[in-house]
Amino acid sequence: MKRILAFALFLLAGSALAQPGQDLPQAGPFVPPKAEAAVPDTVEILVMLHLPAPHFRADSYGSANYREDAGRAARQRIANAVAQEYKLELLEDWAMPALNVDCYRMRLPAGETAAPVLDALSRDGRVEWAQEIQGFVAQAGSDPLYRVQPAAGPWQLDEVRKAATGRKVTVAVVDSGIESNHPDLAGQVSVEENFVDGQNYVAELHGTAVAGVIAARAGNGVGIEGVAPDARLMALRACWQAGSATRCNSFTLAKAMNFALSNGAQIINLSLSGPQDRLLQQLVEVAQARGIRVVGAVDPARPDGGFPANTPGVFAVASDGAPPRNGMHALLAPGRDVPTTMPGGRWGVVSGTSYAAAHVSGMLALIGELKPELASAKLREGIVLNEGNAPLTGIDLCATIMRITGKCSCACQPSSTSRFARSP
């Protein structure tokens, strides 16, 4: 029966199977969303100004809307002065209260490099800090279909769901647009937000595929089942599809992260990778300090796995079968030939660490339903790993849930070589 279903899925996948470049967003030159075709000759930077904590003012009741707050005029004035002084073009701003900064996007004159300006801004007392906007692009990676939902059997999802389905857990999918009305995702997305400047929210492949792995509906008679089918998704569009690639940048990702922090996300799925980024690093650290689980995909092309997977405390996830990395304790999860949801109400098969990360986000949603207050470090220590007997999964999900929560009613058959994960 599975083979028939697999074949049917293979046919349904159609062109999606053949599309390269739908996986892990990686570092690359920043290309503005509106001008994908041409390599830009202008560089954009982010200039951070201090954002005071909300407080009493005589002329205001103190609305927490930072975009229109009473003190914004002062920051605008400083930003304008900085832009004029350094010959920058002021484009927009976005308050990041989690970091106490108001983030101003500015463009350098054509042909100029960022380093001298950033160096000068680092000594400017009006500025908290400044950085270049870094780009993220998707890379290729797709193998033939040989298995249907690789997590279903080894992760004993049928049994696990008797204990948990991710109910009342919110997962922020910081990615390209999710097709919220897909038959397998209808009702699963609690909020849609677009953070890509100059574009409207649209459904795209990468985000839709990641969302399906995490929380596709179960028991609806069509398609696939997500790892945590009762979890709710925040569709935070910070990446955009550009031909066969999926791109993001520091600013769009930061805006989405800021939204997730402010709106009750319990898990943030970052199926992307790139260079070290101060702004994003700080947002990840704030999320961790607030007990939010952050899941990052390991970039196979980077020795350290890339950011955010290389950040301590982040649940770094590599695709099953990936070679071990020195000094990095990445989790392994299904990342090859994963059937999942596709835009246009279709299903297709995808491969890559993006989808491995999505599996772990689903797993954390299951655990989050049962043990919402568990510290991330303890949770990480409680994850039971497989060795040998179940090479495709890496994690023994059933044993993990039983060990961490003690509430799993499933008849687990843990591998004899299961071991506990080490803390990152």
Place this chain on the structure above:
Amino acid sequence: MRMPTQLHQPLRTLALSILPWLLASEAHAQLSGSAGVLSNYMYRGVSLSDGRAAARLALNYDGASGWYAGGQVVTGQLAIESHRSAQWIGYAGYAHRMESGLSWETGVTAYAFPSNSSWSFREFFVGLSGETVSARLHYAPNYLGFGERTLYGEVNGGWSLAPRLQMFWHGGYLYSHDSSEISRPEARIGLATSHRGWQAQVSLDVARLRSGVSTDIYGVTTREREWHHEVVLSVARAF
């Protein structure tokens, strides 16, 4: 040279108000303010402009370390006055955003009415703010010079209805420890919009105020209270 006694209080309040200018040289310092007009200057449910329009100028200073100070002057008119007079507020405090995302603050406010200095008073306050809701508790040892100790609790909130349109709400209760005469609930709900530094608000202010005294057939005297409401318009230029 001796300074008239009635000027002492407003000068102290003024000192709090101009503190921002004195400290503005700090690199991260942010100085902002607004100037505008209100159709009625409502303060905790009662008009301090005798139901008439008033002009307002406000300044605020934010330091990088969390200290803040500011002040405002309004062309108000107390009920006992026959003409307009300046009403001053000066404040200073400290606010800090915690790791959880919540912010706390504490500070002091000085109210000065130069033409009727006996009304001048000070308050101390503490507050807690989240993303969309904030709450503050104010304590005045001598509210409006009545010799009464008061607590004033307020809760404020707001959310965006559209890119340039916000709804805001406010609820407060003034409690007098020494007399029930001035204790009252009050609330405000309104819409605000802004464009290129201009701000406009329309709100409905309601308060349950004392309306008179009645005596029943048994000779028992009671203070009657009624809900009063007022629609307030304001326009200001932020800077």
